[in-house]
Amino acid sequence: MATTKISATKSTSRAINYAEKRAEEKSGLNCDIDYAKSAFKASREVYGKTDGNQGHVIIQSFKPGEVTPEQCNALGLELAEKIAPDHQVAIYTHSDTDHVHNHIVINAINLETGKKFNNNKQALKDVRQANDVVCRHHGLSIPNNQAEMRYTQAEQNLIDKGKSSWKNDIRLAVDETQATDMESFQEQLRPKGIIVERVTDKTITYRHIEADKKVRGSKLGDIYDKGGITHGFETEKQRRRRKYESKSTTPERTPTDQSTHRQSRTTLNWSSFDQSTQALFNERKRRERAERAEREAREQDDRARAARAKQIESEPTISKRTKGFDLEL
Template structure:
């Protein structure tokens, strides 16, 4: 049994940093996994699409002991090929929770058209349908009851007409939220015309304000009930902690660069000062040597003059 969620990200580099740090397995579509960040950025710049969301992250989770990390990563790559065949995608497999799961980071740009990936309600439905097809092809379980609850026949009928059901609007609003608590989720949903009607020890109920209809989270699917939400909250808190750590590291790196530059300037000033002192000393030494030389020459001249006077006096005495 595999479940999927999708969210948008304004920084694929941060998403990759978080996913890569704990990855046991990794693979890529349409790029080199070791250069995914730079490849994603180069593509966005080439098409002039550097504003807004840089990409999207699909979380693909499997039930305990159903797949190995290697199998999980391969299934993630298969899902990427189905949902984003013309995009650059990096797939990272984590095994640090009860559920082995993939972080599938999708670059926003279609390599053939240059258009951005359309993360809407239909995309979420297509991702889940593709995921179910992959599970079936590999003889993995699909939660039949949950699937019926998630999309009723009436909802499928609405989707086939290119429209969206009010339940799907609730799902999509929850998927787009990056909340780390019920309070944050409630604020995000309120902006989309949805209210958290009630929370009990085991259940959560939502109200679609425009339709004035209520639905329990478990009727929407496992990801929208309390258990699924709290897994998402924990993951979001982990991501925030990692992002905060990365910011601290980046700040420390910048401060070190600044200190190193200041140190280089200090050394440059010290070297200039030392050089000036050395030059002054050498000039003083040269001047001192020159004075000593002239003093010796003068002394020699005086000595010779004295000798000449003595000789002259001696000569005069001899003549007398």
């Protein structure tokens, strides 16, 4: 399952610096990926669009075990070609969390028209629809809903105008953490201007220092609430364990292996990609069928026990008076 979210950035250089240093795979659309920052800047200067938002960042995240980092990057490039074919785009793939994901940095300037990329409510819908098309084409699952994230009307209005919100700053900060416990989680949030105001058995409250506002995690979305954060700790522990175990058997990738320069559409072997993806898809479906059968069996047993208990309760009892005691026969 691939999910997407989009946000504006005042500095594409900062966005690229963050994404590049942790990238396992990278590629570029309409630019040389190794010179993306300077290329982005040059295009903005040519058209005199150096103020305001310099670009936009899309996070494209996949279900654990669904794609490899190389496949993930190729899918990110394909998405970029659909939503921003005339823009310069840099795609960086991270595998440092359980969900392999892309940071897709889009330069705001359209190379053909000189106009800026319009990041609004419709753009978000277009990105999600294009992402669904890409995933369906390669036999990947798509999300049934976006319950993992919640936006208020006021926040949605800001997004429609291409502006960022303090709540989304919190979401992005949480997304970038790699914590395994609450203490390290709070330490990683502080440099990003976010503090954990309060933690209970079931809830967590964040405070945005600059905006001086606080919000419960449940208001941001399920994955930002206490349960989602705790699950994230366990996921990070498992990821680190797998990475440690694989180091002894997997040779390190060289820098030349990590960088794939693309000026246009990917030239990966899509036939091989489809076969690999289909195998993963079939295995996931098999597990889902087994889990569904097990769940239905449990539910059937529960119904049978409930019916038996109800039957026993409804059966008449015969009492016999014996020496002052009631005996049930």
